[in-house]
Amino acid sequence: MRFVALLGLLVLPVALAAETSLCGPGETVYYTCVTKTPKGRKWAALCGEADQQRRPTWLQYRFGKPGAIEFAYPAEHAGSLKKFMAGHYLRPYQGPDTAIDFGLIRFKNGAFDYVLEYSADDKSATRTISVKGPGVDRNLTCLPPLPPTHMLSAIESLPCDPDFPMPNMRCAE
Template identity: 35%
Template sequence: MCTSSETVYFSCQTAGAKSVGLCGAALGHLQYRFGKPGKLEFSFPPDGKDGARSMRLAHYFRYQVDRTEVTFSNQGNDYALYDYTEDGKRSAGVRVATAAGKEVDIACVKLVQSRLGELDGVLKCDADNALSMGACPTK
């Protein structure tokens, strides 16, 4: 989903040969993308310029558990791009909670590439996310 001139912070293939991506053209210029190669179905933000201001990062780590999420909201829908590893098992994808209360989990099925941890300090901490346990670390 990302171009050769962009940094791939997250990329994977889902069922139905669709892809999820979080791409960065410059520091702070992030864009979430979903769709098939050559047929983009959704991107946020549309211009990709203020992604760092509209997205949040949450991270939780302990022995044999590492969970990272990048979250954002668009038109009443809440998105959580996630990459979890627990007891050596990895799960990744995107969860969408609609304004109507429906939740959809679009799981990655293969080819997961993740550098979400590199966004620490670029994205604001999501203190409301359960992974942050109600507080963000001070630096």
């Protein structure tokens, strides 16, 4: 009986991880999100392979449900880092309600602009996804809980987004 209980404890985190990301086994989760759409819950993820410092060697955005990915960009891993831009702003804690941590990763697919964002302050954290293009202006808020990711490692490896809305941003130069 104890063996069965222990086995259940070992399998549970794997089952929970499968429900929180579209990234596969061995892939690094740089961003993950569960959101509500008119068609029910959908997952979004930025997956990749990491070097020893957790920097991505390739990235792919995925949207859909576990086992049923509806959209993946880019299709090929080779050269994928050149298709993304990023920015990060951090204002350290200097007293109540002063700390801000904000980051984004952006990519374009044809006429559509995708932005994956996170923001955190002293009291809360949020993640959002926006998609804008001809006839489309969608903003999706990620549902809690927000599992940990390696988004900052990706941001620091990507070229700076010239449209990033914050001064003193961090990204790869």
